[in-house]
Amino acid sequence: MSLVPSLPERLSRARSDLRMGLPVILVGEGGAALAAAAETLGAERLADLRALGAPVLAITRRRADTLRARAYSAHVARVVLPDAADVGWIRAVADPADDLKVPLKGPLETGRGGDESLARTAVALAKSARLLPAMVLVPLADGTVLSEHTGLTRLPAAAVDALMGDVPDVAEAIAARLPVEASERARLRVFRPGDGGEEHYAVEIGRPSRDRPVLARLHSACFTGDVLGSLKCDCGPQLRAALAQMGAEGEGVLLYLNQEGRGIGLANKMRAYSLQDQGFDTVEANHRLGFEDDERDFRIGAEMLRGMGFARVRLLTNNPAKVERLSACGIEVVERVPLKVGETRFNHHYLATKAKKSGHLL
Numbered sequence: 069m070s071l072v073p074s075l076p077e078r079l080s081r082a083r084s085d086l087r088m089g090l091p092v093i094l095v096g097e098g099g100a101a102l103a104a105a106a107e108t109l110g111a112e113r114l115a116d117l118r119a120l121g122a123p124v125l126a127i128t129r130r131r132a133d134t135l136r137a138r139a140y141s142a143h144v145a146r147v148v149l150p151d152a153a154d155v156g157w158i159r160a161v162a163d164p165a166d167d168l169k170v171p172l173k174g175p176l177e178t179g180r181g182g183d184e185s186l187a188r189t190a191v192a193l194a195k196s197a198r199l200l201p202a203m204v205l206v207p208l209a210d211g212t213v214l215s216e217h218t219g220l221t222r223l224p225a226a227a228v229d230a231l232m233g234d235v236p237d238v239a240e241a242i243a244a245r246l247p248v249e250a251s252e253r254a255r256l257r258v259f260r261p262g263d264g265g266e267e268h269y270a271v272e273i274g275r276p277s278r279d280r281p282v283l284a285r286l287h288s289a290c291f292t293g294d295v296l297g298s299l300k301c302d303c304g305p306q307l308r309a310a311l312a313q314m315g316a317e318g319e320g321v322l323l324y325l326n327q328e329g330r331g332i333g334l335a336n337k338m339r340a341y342s343l344q345d346q347g348f349d350t351v352e353a354n355h356r357l358g359f360e361d362d363e364r365d366f367r368i369g370a371e372m373l374r375g376m377g378f379a380r381v382r383l384l385t386n387n388p389a390k391v392e393r394l395s396a397c398g399i400e401v402v403e404r405v406p407l408k409v410g411e412t413r414f415n416h417h418y419l420a421t422k423a424k425k426s427g428h429l430l
């Protein structure tokens with residue numbers, strides 16, 4: 069019956085639930101768990117979770133390493149919640165903001181052995197909801213009764229893992245002419261993914277031939293740089309220089325991908341900036357938060373290019389990994405076109421770190 073929400077629809081709903089502080093029910097092979105995001109869980113709900121069982125706090129291996137907690141796994145650590153732990157304690161483990169002020173959170177007792185798959189799925193779900201990657205889990209026998217009783221979203225974990233690994237279908241919702249400074253012959257196309265995720269945009273300059281490699285830029289959203297003119301990065305100048313070059317050549321395509329903060333979301337990027345003010349570099353800040361250096365997925369960008377009929381590109385970037393990742397998605401990068409603009413005294417260290425640690429070309 070089409071009125072029953074499908075699994076992708078329930079997954080999309082689960083992301084909103086977690087952002088609002090509602091737990092979701094994850095069902096695995098050997099049992100189920102109630103899972104709530106550490107960032108948004110309130111005191112009353114924590115008390116209700118405790119009434120159902122003994123909670124653990126699942127964090128990433130990266131965050132566990134910072135906290136010197138034993139992960140016993142390459143991916144996640146399951147921190148046992150002490151009886152006295154309140155939401156403030158949970159947030160202090162999840163969020164590195166006060167690590168330096170209050171260095172010792174532990175010693176933290178962590179779970180070893182048993183099935184960690186629900187903890188992994190839960191943390192991946194938190195990341196995809198652009199929350200801190202830390203989830204409180206309480207084991208349940210199967211979760212069916214609780215779900216029927218409460219209306220909480222219930223999801224089979226294996227199917228969630230598979231879905232989150234897939235590239236969602238992405239369809240053009242609308243396109244219209246949009247004269248811009250760089251070119252009067254520009255069109256903006258809005259693409260909408262089928263999984264309820266962020267919309268992404270394509271700016272097409274001129275009418276690029278589909279038979280020749282097109283001058284292309286995959287630009288990741290940077291609200292601070294693109295809109296506010298932040299001096300901490302080079303995104304704003306790169307965005308404008310890319311469009312200007314396309315305008316000068318008379319054609320090109322710029323994808324504006326809503327993968328703010330290299331895929332961690334604006335709130336987490338601001339957490340990273342706050343850590344950078346404490347002396348950590350851009351990569352260390354991501355790791356302390358529990359993220360990888362770069363959490364972006366360029367497969368959706370590749371789908372958008374293909375959808376518009378572009379199979380070969382001259383890619384404007386200083387990031388060789390981006391060339392590799394796009395090529396791996398079946399888009400032929402015939403040339404890497406450097407895009408070196410916007411160095412300031414505020415972003416010099418950031419650019420040098422990207423060159424040293426992430427392989428960007430200076």
Ligand SMILES: Nc1nc2c(ncn2[C@@H]2O[C@H](COP(=O)(O)OP(=O)(O)OP(=O)(O)O)[C@@H](O)[C@H]2O)c(=O)[nH]1
Nearest residue numbers: 288289290301327328329330337340350385386387
């Ligand atoms: N997490 C995090 N994201 C950042 C930071 N500074 C900028 N960003 C984001 O980084 C993305 C831009 O990626 P960059 O690594 O600068 O560049 P790139 O896309 O890999 O490479 P280029 O094609 O050469 O620009 C945007 O989404 C920005 O919001 C930071 O300190 N931390």
Ligand SMILES: [Zn+2]
Nearest residue numbers: 290293301303
């Ligand atoms: Zn930026």
